Amino acid sequence: MQHLLHKSQFDAVLGTRSVLSKTARSEHFFVHRLQITPEHAALFPAAIALEAFVGVMSAKRFAKRAVTRNLIKRQIYAITTEFPLVPAAYAVRLKAPFAKEQFKSASSDALKRVVRAELLALLEPFRLQL
Numbered sequence: 001m002q003h004l005l006h007k008s009q010f011d012a013v014l015g016t017r018s019v020l021s022k023t024a025r026s027e028h029f030f031v032h033r034l035q036i037t038p039e040h041a042a043l044f045p046a047a048i049a050l051e052a053f054v055g056v057m058s059a060k061r062f063a064k065r066a067v068t069r070n071l072i073k074r075q076i077y078a079i080t081t082e083f084p085l086v087p088a089a090y091a092v093r094l095k096a097p098f099a100k101e102q103f104k105s106a107s108s109d110a111l112k113r114v115v116r117a118e119l120l121a122l123l124e125p126f127r128l129q130l
Contacts, residue, residue: 024126085123
């Protein structure tokens with residue numbers, strides 16, 4: 001698994017509306033997926049169709065504290081490392097805040113469990129079946 005690093009890579013994944021793209025959503029997240037083809041070789045030079053590229057977008061307006069944004073990013077990268085995804089480019093985007101009343105701490109174990117469970121359910125259709 002490699003990380004999406006450049007704006008052009010994120011733009012390619014988020015901006016494509018074609019047969020090659022697919023989205024999934026849950027209460028708090030969107031997953032945008034782009035099947036990498038030879039025409040994307042300039043953006044994803046490492047390996048065409050051999051591994052997954054994953055990028056995370058967690059906006060300040062949905063997670064005010066950096067601790068929470070980092071927790072979300074770490075959970076996404078951990079899940080995609082533990083359970084490999086089908087080779088493609090993925091952008092996981094936070095779309096709604098987690099309730100402050102339910103999670104008093106910005107980085108609690110309860111928040112980690114909820115984020116992880118939601119992401120596992122969301123990324124299940126994209127998991128590589130070995």
